[in-house]
Amino acid sequence: xxxxxxxxxxxxxxxxxxxxxxxxxxxxxxxxxxxxxxxxxxxxxxxxxxxxxxxxxxxxxxxxxxxxxxxxxxxxxxxxxxxxxxxxxxxxxxxxxxxxxxxxxxxxxxxxxxxxxxxxxxxxxxxxxxxxxxxxxxxxxxxxxxxxxxxxxxxxxxxxxxxxxxxxxxxxxxxxxxxxxxxxxxxxxxxxxxxxxxxxxxxxxxxxxxxxxxxxxxxxxxxxxxxxxxxxxxxxxxxxxxxxxxxxxxxxxxxxxxxxxxxxxxxxxxxxxxxxxxxxxxxxxxxxxxxxxxxxxxxxxxxxxxxxxxxxxxxxxxxxxxxxxxxxxxxx
Amino acid sequence: xxxxxxxxxxxxxxxxxxxxxxxxxxxxxxxxxxxxxxxxxxxxxxxxxxxxxxxxxxxxxxxxxxxxxxxxxxxxxxxxxxxxxxxxxxxxxxxxxxxxxxxxxxxxxxxxxxxxxxxxxxxxxxxxxxxxxxxxxxxxxxxxxxxxxxxxxxxxxxxxxxxxxxxxxxxxxxxxxxxxxxxxxxxxxxxxxxxxxxxxxxxxxxxxxxxxxxxxxxxxxxxxxxxxxxxxxxxxxxxxxxxxxxxxxxxxxxxxxxxxxxxxxxxxxxxxxxxxxxxxxxxxxxxxxxxxxxxxxxxxxxxxxxxxxxxxxxxxxxxxxxxxxxxxxxxx
DNA sequence: TTGAAAGCGCTAACAT
DNA sequence: ATGTTAGCGCTTTCAA
Numbered sequence: 001x002x003x004x005x006x007x008x009x010x011x012x013x014x015x016x017x018x019x020x021x022x023x024x025x026x027x028x029x030x031x032x033x034x035x036x037x038x039x040x041x042x043x044x045x046x047x048x049x050x051x052x053x054x055x056x057x058x059x060x061x062x063x064x065x066x067x068x069x070x071x072x073x074x075x076x077x078x079x080x081x082x083x084x085x086x087x088x089x090x091x092x093x094x095x096x097x098x099x100x101x102x103x104x105x106x107x108x109x110x111x112x113x114x115x116x117x118x119x120x121x122x123x124x125x126x127x128x129x130x131x132x133x134x135x136x137x138x139x140x141x142x143x144x145x146x147x148x149x150x151x152x153x154x155x156x157x158x159x160x161x162x163x164x165x166x167x168x169x170x171x172x173x174x175x176x177x178x179x180x181x182x183x184x185x186x187x188x189x190x191x192x193x194x195x196x197x198x199x200x201x202x203x204x205x206x207x208x209x210x211x212x213x214x215x216x217x218x219x220x221x222x223x224x225x226x227x228x229x230x231x232x233x234x235x236x237x238x239x240x241x242x243x244x245x246x247x248x249x250x251x252x253x254x255x256x257x258x259x260x261x262x263x264x265x266x267x268x269x270x271x272x273x274x275x276x277x278x279x280x281x282x283x284x285x286x287x288x289x290x291x292x293x294x295x296x297x298x299x300x301x302x303x304x305x306x307x308x309x310x311x312x313x314x315x316x317x318x319x320x321x322x323x324x325x326x327x328x329x330x331x332x
Numbered sequence: 333x334x335x336x337x338x339x340x341x342x343x344x345x346x347x348x349x350x351x352x353x354x355x356x357x358x359x360x361x362x363x364x365x366x367x368x369x370x371x372x373x374x375x376x377x378x379x380x381x382x383x384x385x386x387x388x389x390x391x392x393x394x395x396x397x398x399x400x401x402x403x404x405x406x407x408x409x410x411x412x413x414x415x416x417x418x419x420x421x422x423x424x425x426x427x428x429x430x431x432x433x434x435x436x437x438x439x440x441x442x443x444x445x446x447x448x449x450x451x452x453x454x455x456x457x458x459x460x461x462x463x464x465x466x467x468x469x470x471x472x473x474x475x476x477x478x479x480x481x482x483x484x485x486x487x488x489x490x491x492x493x494x495x496x497x498x499x500x501x502x503x504x505x506x507x508x509x510x511x512x513x514x515x516x517x518x519x520x521x522x523x524x525x526x527x528x529x530x531x532x533x534x535x536x537x538x539x540x541x542x543x544x545x546x547x548x549x550x551x552x553x554x555x556x557x558x559x560x561x562x563x564x565x566x567x568x569x570x571x572x573x574x575x576x577x578x579x580x581x582x583x584x585x586x587x588x589x590x591x592x593x594x595x596x597x598x599x600x601x602x603x604x605x606x607x608x609x610x611x612x613x614x615x616x617x618x619x620x621x622x623x624x625x626x627x628x629x630x631x632x633x634x635x636x637x638x639x640x641x642x643x644x645x646x647x648x649x650x651x652x653x654x655x656x657x658x659x660x661x662x663x664x
Numbered sequence: 665t666t667g668a669a670a671g672c673g674c675t676a677a678c679a680t
Numbered sequence: 681a682t683g684t685t686a687g688c689g690c691t692t693t694c695a696a
Contacts, residue, residue, distance in 0.1 A: 004673055015683045020675055027676095028681060050447045051387045052673035055688045060383075061447065062426070070412035071607065073405055080402035083429045087436070092444065094394070095427040097415045104419070112424065115382045115393065220611075249611050256613075275403065279552075279581050281588075281613045336689055347667045352691055359692095360665060384689035387672050 003044045012040050023048060054116055059306055062092050062117040063299070065145075066108060068100045068124040072218065072246055074272040074291075078123050078145065081295030089303060091118075098124045106131055113140065118306045121145050121298050125187055141305040145298050146289075148188060148315070155305070157298045157316040159289040161189045164320040165196025168241050168269045168287050171322055173204045176331040177239040177267060180206075181230040183251060184243035185218040193243050193271060212237060216247075223250025224257075231258055231266070238331050239267035245274045248284055252327070263329035273323050282326035289320045335376045344372050355380060386448055391638055394424050394449040395631070397477075398440060400432045400456040404550065404578055406604040406623075410455050410477065413627030421635060423450075430456045438463055445472065450638045453477050453630050457519050473637040477630050478621075480520055480647070487637070489630045489648040491621040493521045496652040497528025500573050500601045500619050503654055505536045508663040509571040509599060512538075513562040515583060516575035517550040525575050525603060544569060548579075555582025556589075563590055563598070570663050571599035577606045580616055584659070595661035605655050614658035621652045 005023075009016045014033060021027040022037045040046075054060045065082055067075045083093045094117055096108040105128055109120070119141030126132060126147065135142050136154060144156035172180050182197050184190035198208040211233075216226040223242060230237055231254055242248025248270030252262055260266045262282055270277065273288035297316050304310050337355075341348045346365060353359040354369045372378075386392045397414055399407045415425045426449055428440040437460055441452065451473030458464060458479065467474050468486060476488035504512050514529050516522035530540040543565075548558040555574060562569055563586055574580025580602030584594055592598045594614060602609060605620035629648050636642050 005675095006673080016674075017676080017684075018682055021682085024675080030681060033681085047442075047446050049387075049673050051383055051392075052688090053675070055381075055383045055387055055673080055690090056675045057688075058675080064424075065427075070408050070415075073408070076402050076405070076408040079427065080429060083402075083427055087429070087439070090443070092396075092426045092428070092447065094424045095397075095411065095415055096424070097412060097419070107419070110379075111422070114379050115424065220607075253611075275552075276608070276611060279585075279608060279612050337691095338689080348690075349667055349669095349692075350665085353666090356691080362665060365665085381689050384672090385691070387674090387689080388691045389672075390691080 003046045004049070005046075008037065008040055008044060008046055011044070012037050059118040060116050061090055062094055062115075063302060064094045064096055064108065064112045064117045064120045066096045066098050066105060066120065066122045066124040066126070068098050069218070070097055072244070073274045073276060074244065075123065077274065077291045078295060081292050082121060082145075082299055085296045085299040089299065091299070091303065100125050100127075102126075102128045109135070119143075119302045121302060123147060139311075141302055143298050143302045143305075146189065146294065148192075150315075153313050155301060155314050157294055157301060158189075158318070159294065159320050160317050161192035161320075162196040162199070164271060164287040164289070165193030165241070165243075166200045167196070167320065167322045168193075168271065169197040169200035170204070171285070171324065171328065172239040172241065172267060172269060173200060173206065175239070175267060175328060177237075178206055178331075179212070179235070179237045179239075181212045181214070181227075181237035181240040182243065183214050183216065183223050183226045183230075183240060183247045185247070186215050187218075190215075190243045193241075197241055218244060218246060220246050220250040220253070223247035224254045227251040227254035228258075231255065231260065237266075239269070239328070242268065242270045245270035245272045245276050245284060245286055248286070248327075249276060249280055252280060252284070263327050264332060267328040267331070269328050271320075277323070277325060280327075285325045285328040286323050287320045288323050290318050294318060335378045336381070337378075340369065340372055340376065340378055343376070344369050391450045392448050393422055394426055394447075395634060396426045396428055396440065396444045396449045396452045398428045398430050398437060398452065398454045398456040398458070400430050401550070402429055404576070405606045405608060406576065407455065409606065409623045410627060413624050414453060414477075414631055417628045417631040421631065423631070423635065432457050432459075434458075434460045441467070451475075451634045453634060455479060471643075473634055475630050475634045475637075478521065478626065480524075482647075485645050487633060487646050489626055489633060489650070490521075491626065491652050492649050493524035493652075494528040494531070496603060496619040496621070497525030497573070497575075498532045499528070499652065499654045500525075500603065501529040501532035502536070503617070503656065503660065504571040504573065504599060504601060505532060505538065507571070507599060507660060509569075510538055510663075511544070511567070511569045511571075513544045513546070513559075513569035513572040514575065515546050515548065515555050515558045515562075515572060515579045517579070518547050519550075522547075522575045525573075529573055550576060550578060552578050552582040552585070555579035556586045559583040559586035560590075563587065563592065570597075571601070571660070574600065574602045577602040577604045577608050577616065577618055580618070580659075581608060581612055584612060584616070595659050596664060599660040599663070601660050609655070609657060612659075617657045617660040618655050619652045620655050622650050626650060
């Protein structure tokens with residue numbers, strides 16, 4: 001059997017309370033007994049039972065991460081970096097795939113609250129307002145990741161989507177494009193990216209036309225169809241901003257089917273700067289987010305809330321970066 | 333406060349033991365009280381505390397999944413399908429990134445054993461023999477995923493790597509290629525794939541030359557370099573089998589840098605059939621594994637072990653499938 | 665068919 | 681500085 005504090009206490013000739021105090025570094029214990037207890041724990045290969053201490057209200061060192069769509073590599077990146085940082089800090093990540101489905105979101109949340117995870121990082125759209133306010137009300141630590149809720153007094157760490165959209169569009173404009181399309185899904189981030197797009201257009205004195213904006217599901221095939229409607233216009237755009245790399249690649253495929261060369265006849269830019277950018281031909285220009293820092297910040301923020309029960313709302317927004325590759329060029 | 337069995341018992345006018353029995357469907361309880369208790373639990377929105385019951389030796393409904401490299405989309409696919417099935421069955425997945433690093437593997441395993449996950453699915457190379465036998469000895473439920481250990485009497489669900497390698501090579505041979513290279517990493521699966529490759533060559537009466545086999549790390553850049561050594565040979569291969577899609581794409585990039593057209597001057601085939609296959613140009617032929625079924629089988633097998641303490645070793649091996657796209661063509 | 669009670673391993677208030 | 685003790689919420693033997 002695995003040793004318990006009782007075993008340690010017995011061997012050390014002290015009470016379990018003392019052992020517990022040593023483990024948690026609490027109360028005042030003489031250096032001598034402390035030393036002794038450490039040694040004994042070592043010898044007996046003692047490992048505290050997390051369950052038991054969690055039952056007493058301590059934390060479980062588990063964090064749930066809700067992610068909408070594992071098919072999009074950017075989410076795998078989120079996971080990777082969040083897990084990395086969690087690992088460093090002794091926190092495990094429980095991965096929850098939601099498919100942007102409110103029911104799945106709810107199911108995961110209730111289940112994992114029962115299982116007493118210490119907090120949630122939500123990278124999913126999370127349309128379920130009710131559940132969210134329930135979490136807030138119950139003071140469950142939550143941080144939104146790459147999905148804001150400005151109206152909701154909830155912590156978040158995001159990339160500046162508006163600015164990203166702006167930069168992407170501005171880059172296209174600097175290449176003399178004047179008719180620029182955009183393909184996006186209906187998420188809040190994409191709305192922001194579109195806002196940046198519109199704003200860039202305006203500040204360049206260009207008009208933002210409604211028919212240049214197409215909203216569809218965030219799947220390559222859907223994006224391809226959406227791009228098709230743009231490209232089949234008699235007055236077609238000479239550049240398209242795909243609101244994430246998946247969609248941008250969908251655009252490239254639509255172009256290829258129509259024998260339009262990228263970038264000569266159509267410039268394309270994406271968002272997320274995933275590995276996919278470097279394997280398509282031509283390589284895809286994109287907007288990079290600092291995934292690593294974002295992930296670290298999110299975990300650190302959450303753990304801070306968990307351990308210090310800190311309750312001040314924070315909204316961290318980090319700047320994205322333009323990465324120019326070969327899918328964008330001067331309008332011919 | 334959330335209600336406990338005590339609350340339920342009090343309201344129902346029974347003992348906690350009775351409530352517990354109803355919850356677990358154990359012992360004999362009259363239908364009447366059963367009914368009543370169910371109703372009360374419903375009304376009070378009772379949710380059992382998993383921690384407490386786990387402390388008494390029940391399961392935590394948590395499974396750890398060890399994955400080597402989140403940058404390879406195939407692993408995201410594993411995760412996705414395993415999580416899917418887990419979700420259906422009420423099991424949460426704790427995701428552990430190992431980077432094929434034995435220390436990280438060990439760290440995760442010890443940590444999660446402390447946290448009392450019910451079992452492990454190991455999709456990582458897992459070089460740490462010692463730890464593995466420790467797990468076996470302690471009768472911790474483990475199933476190996478897509479990584480076999482024939483010598484080790486441990487459950488596994490894998491794809492038939494040998495057969496996959498055979499099919500890929502045979503396909504190339506059927507296109508009249510005679511000098512076929514292969515790029516692989518040093519994992520067991522890749523060794524099997526190479527065995528299939530060699531065997532296909534032999535059965536076609538072709539010679540398997542050692543200098544046609546290059547082992548390197550499973551990264552695109554490394555594969556590109558490795559492929560370079562093959563392509564720069566005066567007597568270069570006319571086809572290359574990349575032991576996974578990442579590596580195959582590395583091969584394609586090496587070819588592009590040398591102005592060799594795929595498939596006209598070089599046929600390339602991959603393995604895993606990830607989404608990447610359809611976004612590269614030309615689209616990459618590959619070997620598909622039934623990820624969905626594989627994931628389901630792994631979870632089901634593990635849960636079976638957890639719940640029934642079944643202990644018969646099973647090794648499920650599923651057949652892969654050849655997917656022909658445009659990166660492979662008849663030798664010119 | 666039901667209940668009393670011990671205990672899983674740990675923590676924390678309260679004593680000493 | 682250290683110990684006593686009462687739980688955390690649940691399961692399970694044993695008795696009724």
